[in-house]
Amino acid sequence: MSTGADFGEFVRRAAGAGTLVVQPRMGISDPARMRAGLLATRRAGVCTAGTITLDSYTRVGDHGRVRAALADGDDLNGYPIVDHPVDVTRAVLDGVLAPDFAVQVRHGSGRPQRIVAALLAAGLSATEGGPLSYCLPYGRVPVAESVRAWRESARLLGGARADGVRPHVETFGGCMMGQLCPPSLLVAISVLEGMFFARNGLDSVSLSYAQQTNPDQDREALRALRSLAAELLSDVDWHVVLYTYMGVFPRTPGGATDLLAQAARLGVRGGAARLIVKTVAEAHRIPTIDENVTALRVAGHAAARERAAIAMTPQADCPDTGIAAEARAIVTAVLDLHPSLDTALVRAVHAGLLDVPFCLHPDNPGRTGATVDADGRLRWTRIGDLPLRGLVTTGGRDVTTAASLLRSLSYVERRWDDETMERAVREPARG
């Protein structure tokens, strides 16, 4: 069985060499095409990590439906790692995993034990998720049960160390709801889930943050994330992974590409070691392998150019608008609830110390709100019982309407698509 690079170590070495690792969100149900996608990722010509994203029936644990689809030859929206025989997955990875190429399994399950067992059996050891981040935004699994399931999964992964591999887990906490979650809560959940993994025996983690609506605000959030992590995760190997915008994506190829390049520049300036890319197909459908490879190259090259630009002209620091103080207040309040972080996380959600705007999960209190303000920054419109009193002014009444929600949701899409269309008008195609 081939073994890949130690995921955390590989990313750390790339960061040390001044290279941003770029990674797709690729998942294909057919094993041969999944293998082709991984090989194309590895050979993209920039520093990449591979991804196997699982299908959504596997995510919700409906294995009967997965097997029926496989038997009927139906396409699934990702790779069903639990139901493809382990030999099939090993064959997908044979000759793909290498000392300079690691593969991460991405899924979204609140009960990931079978997924973790399957990825370990196939020779993989890197995955992502978390007891809150893979629970609150995505389903109906109670938070208490998700915490138990993720504790079991973390220990299952940690057990693989006996076989000489060092498992790696990335928290998805910086991506809650994809958009419209103010940065301080994203940073706080990322750090809390990183601590959850560390306390459950993992010593190689990554902390996520998703690009939001304003580059200065995002740089400030990344700075807050790194500073809290340095303090609270000093005993584990960690890096920051940035996600290209996870909300409503620009529909024009130009707008989508510009937004991706901006994410790469933000990653470099914000001290991220890895970037999850998006493609020009994002607004329309699941991207092809070629579209993913193009996105990896666009991001890798934009990052390299930005690194060179910073070397010429050192960057000015972005102002502190209070993200670090807010994130610290949330993390501290949660940790103070109970000596066991597992218990503290469950109680924090029930008490509203963690309360994600617009999240429909039955356990989420739903007393917070957020919007994109006039200068394109995310801000709270309601803080509910979040421990942010004295730190945040919400500026009066929350008047979210269907129209205002749509404006906030599509702010990024409009900004980048409009810019592309204006450019097309100013500079008509030559020849």
Next chain:
Amino acid sequence: MAETAQSDAPAAGLHVVVSSVASDAHTWNLVYLQLVLAEAGHRVTNLGPCVPAELLVARCLTVRPDLVVLSTVNGHGVFDGTNAITALRAQPELSATPVVIGGKLGIDGSHGTAHAEPLLAAGFDAVFEDGAGTAAAFRTFLARIGTRVRT
């Protein structure tokens, strides 16, 4: 946001159940639909993401809605939607309840009516596949249902 968070609305409005399907975790579509329906004067029970057919049936038997709106964008809408409507129609109390589905219904990114036919045959009253004019078509349908239920 609690599962049964209901919006203040005039009593004359419809009681609408908004829900995702079993395998779909997306929720912005549901949040937006809730606001649209509430602003049009309807009462909304939002069941949220990943709603298995049995849960959808159980909630509809309790709530007895005037309209059920299923919204899904993960590409499994034809299979999950068919399961859901089959389970709903199997209940005598729900056999005549208006039930519609909309969103991105297949994984191939096709627009228009590619997936409507099997879903209509399975028992949906209308299918709103993502594309130009979908929102207007949904509003028209809503107005028509409103008239039918009130008269």
